[in-house]
Amino acid sequence: MHFIEDMSAIATALHSNSTLPTFLPQGLTKVERVGMTRNASRTPYVVYWVGERRCCTFFKRQLFFKLLKVLVAIAHTTINTVKCVETTEWGGLKIKAATAAWILARAQVNKFFYSYHQVIFEQVTLSLQSEHAMISDRSGRNYMITSHNNHDTCSCPDLYDSCSHRIAATLALLPLGFTTVTAYLASKNKNKTSVLEGNCINRTTAIAAR
Numbered sequence: 426m427h428f429i430e431d432m433s434a435i436a437t438a439l440h441s442n443s444t445l446p447t448f449l450p451q452g453l454t455k456v457e458r459v460g461m462t463r464n465a466s467r468t469p470y471v472v473y474w475v476g477e478r479r480c481c482t483f484f485k486r487q488l489f490f491k492l493l494k495v496l497v498a499i500a501h502t503t504i505n506t507v508k509c510v511e512t513t514e515w516g517g518l519k520i521k522a523a524t525a526a527w528i529l530a531r532a533q534v535n536k537f538f539y540s541y542h543q544v545i546f547e548q549v550t551l552s553l554q555s556e557h558a559m560i561s562d563r564s565g566r567n568y569m570i571t572s573h574n575n576h577d578t579c580s581c582p583d584l585y586d587s588c589s590h591r592i593a594a595t596l597a598l599l600p601l602g603f604t605t606v607t608a609y610l611a612s613k614n615k616n617k618t619s620v621l622e623g624n625c626i627n628r629t630t631a632i633a634a635r
């Protein structure tokens with residue numbers, strides 16, 4: 426029962442393209458750097474590659490902070506607001522929240538912005554089952570997110586925390602108050618009913634490109 430209610434919320438979350446839009450083109454091959462301009466406006470920018478072409482785009486600060494919230498949620502913990510962001514001398518980011526701060530390595534930040542766009546460009550099916558979450562991409566490949574040592578682990582060969590499947594799951598679960606599949610399943614299993622036994626609920630969600 427709860428699953429069904431939650432799944433409609435997840436569908437809404439994944440459809441709400443307006444709140445988390447894409448700002449890089451679909452042919453994106455690599456993100457080289459994410460930073461902020463040195464002038465007073467501190468405008469966020471991304472330097473990226475489309476094939477052999479190197480490009481740069483500026484985007485809104487509000488969106489930058491929103492995405493960093495998702496990245497911190499995946500890599501570390503849930504935070505309510507990002508208070509301030511600074512670039513480190515190695516091209517990483519220092520993210521400050523109300524009571525804590527995190528340093529994110531350049532490779533980790535670049536990978537997140539790349540994978541985030543892959544999530545938005547793909548049509549994914551998110552299926553929450555009693556022991557794991559399954560993410561299926563447009564080509565029919567399945568990836569399983571399971572809980573190991575109280576931490577989400579994805580079955581894909583991507584060794585980074587921010588693989589596109591974990592980003593998809595976190596984007597879907599954030600509006601429900603969860604940042605990991607582990608936390609979501611733990612809360613569901615606490616109130617487990619016979620309805621959930623052996624059942625799985627599937628919902629295909631199209632994430633439209635801009």
Ligand SMILES: [Zn+2]
Pocket residue numbers: 568579580581582583588589590591
């Ligand atoms: Zn993955």
